[in-house]
Amino acid sequence: MKTYNKLLLLFIFLLFCEGLQAQSKPSWIWYPGDFEVWLGNKMQSRRTERGTFLPPFWKFDSHYVLIDFHKDFDLQEAEEAELYVEGQYNVKIDGKAIFGYPNRLSIPAGKHKVSLKVFSQDKVPAIFVKGKKVVSDSTWLVTYEDKEWIDQSGKASDQSGTTWLKAAQWNFDNAATPPSAYALPTVPQSPVKTEKLGKSLLVDFGRETFGFIRLHGLKGRGEVAIYYGESPEEALSIDHGETLDRLDVQFDQKKDTLTTLTKAFRYVNVQLAPGMTVDSVSMLYEYAPVKDRGSFHCSDEEINKIYDVAKYTFHLNTREFFIDGIKRDRWIWSGDAYQSFLMNYYLLYDSPTVTRTLLALRGKDPVTSHTNTIMDYTFYWFMGIQDYYLYTGDRSFVEQFYPRMKTLMDYCLSRTNKNGMLEGLAGDWVFIDWAEGLSKQGELSFEQLLFARSLETMATSAALINHQEDAVTYGEMAKKLKSAIMAKYWNKEKQALVHSSIDGKQTDNVTRYSNMFGIFFGYFNADQQQGVKKNVLLNDKVQKITTPYMRFYELEALCALGEQSYVLKEMKAYWGGMLKEGATSFWEEYDPSKKGAEHLSMYGRPFGKSLCHAWGASPLYLLGKYYLGIKPLSPAYETWEVVPELGGLKWMEGKVPTPAGEIELYCSTKEIRVKSPVGKGTLRFKSKSLPKVKGGGGLLNKGNGNYEITIIKGKDCVVKYN
Known part of the structure; x- marks a missing residue:
C-alpha cells in the first residue's frame, strides 16, 4: 500500500510538472545580442544638432540577417501552435519544408524537430510560437551559420562545428508587440509657465525634462520654429541653441501636432510665421518604465x-x-x-x-x-x-x-x-x-x-x-x-x-x-x-x-x-x-x-x-x-557586509536592492537597525563600550572598539552602541 501511495504521488507530481510545462509562457525570441545591437543603432542615430543628423563616429555593427531557430519536442498528443515571424521565413518539421508562409504549425504526437529559417534585413529576425507545449522561449536553439548538410542516408543533419546558442528573449510576451515595435512609454505634462515675448512663446516646464512637444490648436500656413533650451538663454538663442525643430504647417483649421523626435529641454521657444496661431503648448514626457528599489x-x-x-x-x-x-x-x-x-x-x-x-x-x-x-x-x-x-x-x-x-x-x-x-x-x-x-x-x-x-x-x-x-x-x-x-x-x-x-x-x-x-x-x-x-x-x-x-x-x-x-x-x-x-x-x-x-x-x-x-x-x-555601507562580498549577495559610516550625519536610513529584496538600514550615533532578505551578512561597526544587541547572530569583539555581528536572513538586528 505504501508503495502504491508513493507511485500515486509520483504520478501526480509528473502530471503537475507537465502542467507547468504546458503553461509555459511564449515570448518573441532572437539571436543573443542582436536586438541590443539593432536597437542601439536605432537609438544612437537620433542625435541632431541645429536640426542636422549627427551620427556617432565609431563603427556600427549589424544583426545577423539570416537566423536558424529549432527545438526538439516530445508531445503526448498532436497540437497546433500559432506562429508569428519578423521577416521572411521557411518552416520545417522533421526536416520537411511546409508550403508557403504558415501562421499555424501542426505537430503530430511523438518526437519532432521544429525548425525555422528567418531572413530580415531591416529588423532582427524573431519568432513567436504559441501552442500548448510548443512555445517559443529561451530553450530554443539558434545559429547564424548555415551548415545544414545531407548525410549518406538522405537525412538532413548539422555539420560538426555549427555554433548553436540558446535563444534570447526579454519581456516581449505578446504576439502583437514584436521587438521591432519597442518604444518607451510617454505621459502628458503641462508647462509651469508660458510667456509671450513678441512673436515667440517661451514655455517653461519647471525643470529639465525629455520628450516630444505638442502644439495645441495650431492654425495657419508657414513655418513653426521650435528652439529647445536647458536654460532660458539657450532657448532664446536663435543662432547658438544646440537643438531645434522647424515644422512646415499647412493647417486651415485648428489642429494638434506633435514633434517626431524626442529632445531634452526645460525651456521651449516657439516662433510662428506671420498669421499663424497656437492655443497652447504641452509635452509628452518619455521615460523608461523602471522603478526605484534603493x-x-x-x-x-x-x-x-x-x-x-x-x-x-x-x-x-x-x-x-x-x-x-x-x-x-x-x-x-x-x-x-x-x-x-x-x-x-x-x-x-x-x-x-x-x-x-x-x-x-x-x-x-x-x-x-x-x-x-x-x-x-x-x-x-x-x-x-x-x-x-x-x-x-x-x-x-x-x-x-x-x-x-x-x-x-x-x-x-x-x-x-x-x-x-x-x-x-x-x-x-x-x-x-x-x-x-x-x-x-x-x-x-x-x-x-x-x-x-x-x-x-x-x-x-x-x-x-x-x-x-x-x-x-x-x-x-x-x-x-x-x-x-x-x-x-x-x-x-x-x-x-x-x-x-x-x-x-x-x-x-x-x-x-x-x-x-x-x-x-x-x-x-x-x-x-x-x-x-x-x-x-x-x-x-x-x-x-x-x-x-x-x-x-x-x-x-x-x-x-x-x-x-x-x-x-x-x-x-x-x-x-x-x-x-x-x-x-x-x-x-x-x-x-x-x-x-x-x-x-x-x-x-x-x-x-x-x-x-x-x-x-x-x-x-x-x-x-559608502555611507549605508552595504555591498556584496560574493555574487548575488550570497555573502555581504554592511559598514555604516555617518560621516558627520546625525542619522541616515535607506534600502539597497538585492536579487531577493531590499536590505534595510537605519543608523544614528547611538543605534543601528538592519534587516535583510538575502544571504549571510556581516555588520561591522565601532563602539566605545560593549554594545547591546537584539536579533543578531552573535557579537564578536575584534579589538580596539571594533565589533562584528552576523545578520540573520529575515530577522531584524538592533544594536545600541556609542
Missing part, C-alpha cells in the same frame, strides 16, 4: 536634495540604454555607462538595461577598434561585466558572451608594445578625463591599471565557466602587469604613481587618476594607501578634477580610505554648488569659479555643456555603498 534619507536636508536630484538625473538618462546625456550626445558611451551600472545597483537594480547596454557597446566580431574608439572605454566594458556578475550572480550571461570578451581582449593584447603595455596607437582615443593640459603621451599608468583590472576580469570569468586554461593564462598576465606597474610608476619620494613613462623613464607629473583607481582596486599596501591619500588625494597642489565623471572615482577612493566626513563636505560643496546655481539635474561639468552663463558653455560653444549628464548622479552610488 533609497537614502538622512538628517541633512541638502544631502537629501542632492540625492533626489541625482535620482532624477539618473532616470532621465536611463532610456533604452544607459546614455551619457539627454541633450547630447544621446549615445552609449562605455565610460559613462560603467558608472551608470554602479548607480543602478543602488537605485533601480535593473539587469536588462545593464545587459542591453553591455551588448550594444560590444557589438560583433571582428573587433577593429576600441569601444567608442577609446582605449580606456574598452577596459570599462570588461569591468562592467565583473561588477554585473558580482551584484546579480548572472552566470549565464558571462557564459554566453565569454567568446566576445575573449575576442575583444585578443584585440587589446595584439596592440601591446614590447613592454607588454598599451599606449595610444593610430585610431585610438586616449581619453581619461576632460582636463586642460593632461598629457596622453607615452605609457600612461592609468591605462595600465585599467588593463590589469580587465585581465583580472577575464581570469575570473574564465574560471567561472570552467575555462581553466584561460583562467590561468589571464591570471598570470594580470599578475605580471600589476608587478610591472608598481616597478615602472611608483615613486617612493612622491609616494604616488606618476602619470606616465616615456622612453622608459618616469615623468615628474603626478595626477589623481591612477592613484585613486589604485586605492579601490586594492593594488596598494597600507603604507602606499596613506601616502597616496596625503600626497595626492588631499593635496591641493595636484591638479584638481572638475568633472563629476572623475569626481565619482576620487570621492570613492576617499570613502574607501574612511574619509566620509571629508567627502560629505565635498558633496555639499560640489553638487550643492550646482543646486545653488539653479540646477534641476546634474551637469556634465561644474567649475565653481565660473559665473552665470559661463556655466553653460563647453567645447567652444556657448551652450555646448550638457546640464543633465548621467555621470553627475554619482551620489546615488557613494551614499549607498
Whole structure:
C-alpha cells in the first residue's frame, strides 16, 4: 500500500510538472545580442544638432540577417501552435519544408524537430510560437551559420562545428508587440509657465525634462520654429541653441501636432510665421518604465536634495540604454555607462538595461577598434561585466558572451608594445578625463591599471565557466602587469604613481587618476594607501578634477580610505554648488569659479555643456555603498557586509536592492537597525563600550572598539552602541 501511495504521488507530481510545462509562457525570441545591437543603432542615430543628423563616429555593427531557430519536442498528443515571424521565413518539421508562409504549425504526437529559417534585413529576425507545449522561449536553439548538410542516408543533419546558442528573449510576451515595435512609454505634462515675448512663446516646464512637444490648436500656413533650451538663454538663442525643430504647417483649421523626435529641454521657444496661431503648448514626457528599489534619507536636508536630484538625473538618462546625456550626445558611451551600472545597483537594480547596454557597446566580431574608439572605454566594458556578475550572480550571461570578451581582449593584447603595455596607437582615443593640459603621451599608468583590472576580469570569468586554461593564462598576465606597474610608476619620494613613462623613464607629473583607481582596486599596501591619500588625494597642489565623471572615482577612493566626513563636505560643496546655481539635474561639468552663463558653455560653444549628464548622479552610488555601507562580498549577495559610516550625519536610513529584496538600514550615533532578505551578512561597526544587541547572530569583539555581528536572513538586528 505504501508503495502504491508513493507511485500515486509520483504520478501526480509528473502530471503537475507537465502542467507547468504546458503553461509555459511564449515570448518573441532572437539571436543573443542582436536586438541590443539593432536597437542601439536605432537609438544612437537620433542625435541632431541645429536640426542636422549627427551620427556617432565609431563603427556600427549589424544583426545577423539570416537566423536558424529549432527545438526538439516530445508531445503526448498532436497540437497546433500559432506562429508569428519578423521577416521572411521557411518552416520545417522533421526536416520537411511546409508550403508557403504558415501562421499555424501542426505537430503530430511523438518526437519532432521544429525548425525555422528567418531572413530580415531591416529588423532582427524573431519568432513567436504559441501552442500548448510548443512555445517559443529561451530553450530554443539558434545559429547564424548555415551548415545544414545531407548525410549518406538522405537525412538532413548539422555539420560538426555549427555554433548553436540558446535563444534570447526579454519581456516581449505578446504576439502583437514584436521587438521591432519597442518604444518607451510617454505621459502628458503641462508647462509651469508660458510667456509671450513678441512673436515667440517661451514655455517653461519647471525643470529639465525629455520628450516630444505638442502644439495645441495650431492654425495657419508657414513655418513653426521650435528652439529647445536647458536654460532660458539657450532657448532664446536663435543662432547658438544646440537643438531645434522647424515644422512646415499647412493647417486651415485648428489642429494638434506633435514633434517626431524626442529632445531634452526645460525651456521651449516657439516662433510662428506671420498669421499663424497656437492655443497652447504641452509635452509628452518619455521615460523608461523602471522603478526605484534603493533609497537614502538622512538628517541633512541638502544631502537629501542632492540625492533626489541625482535620482532624477539618473532616470532621465536611463532610456533604452544607459546614455551619457539627454541633450547630447544621446549615445552609449562605455565610460559613462560603467558608472551608470554602479548607480543602478543602488537605485533601480535593473539587469536588462545593464545587459542591453553591455551588448550594444560590444557589438560583433571582428573587433577593429576600441569601444567608442577609446582605449580606456574598452577596459570599462570588461569591468562592467565583473561588477554585473558580482551584484546579480548572472552566470549565464558571462557564459554566453565569454567568446566576445575573449575576442575583444585578443584585440587589446595584439596592440601591446614590447613592454607588454598599451599606449595610444593610430585610431585610438586616449581619453581619461576632460582636463586642460593632461598629457596622453607615452605609457600612461592609468591605462595600465585599467588593463590589469580587465585581465583580472577575464581570469575570473574564465574560471567561472570552467575555462581553466584561460583562467590561468589571464591570471598570470594580470599578475605580471600589476608587478610591472608598481616597478615602472611608483615613486617612493612622491609616494604616488606618476602619470606616465616615456622612453622608459618616469615623468615628474603626478595626477589623481591612477592613484585613486589604485586605492579601490586594492593594488596598494597600507603604507602606499596613506601616502597616496596625503600626497595626492588631499593635496591641493595636484591638479584638481572638475568633472563629476572623475569626481565619482576620487570621492570613492576617499570613502574607501574612511574619509566620509571629508567627502560629505565635498558633496555639499560640489553638487550643492550646482543646486545653488539653479540646477534641476546634474551637469556634465561644474567649475565653481565660473559665473552665470559661463556655466553653460563647453567645447567652444556657448551652450555646448550638457546640464543633465548621467555621470553627475554619482551620489546615488557613494551614499549607498559608502555611507549605508552595504555591498556584496560574493555574487548575488550570497555573502555581504554592511559598514555604516555617518560621516558627520546625525542619522541616515535607506534600502539597497538585492536579487531577493531590499536590505534595510537605519543608523544614528547611538543605534543601528538592519534587516535583510538575502544571504549571510556581516555588520561591522565601532563602539566605545560593549554594545547591546537584539536579533543578531552573535557579537564578536575584534579589538580596539571594533565589533562584528552576523545578520540573520529575515530577522531584524538592533544594536545600541556609542
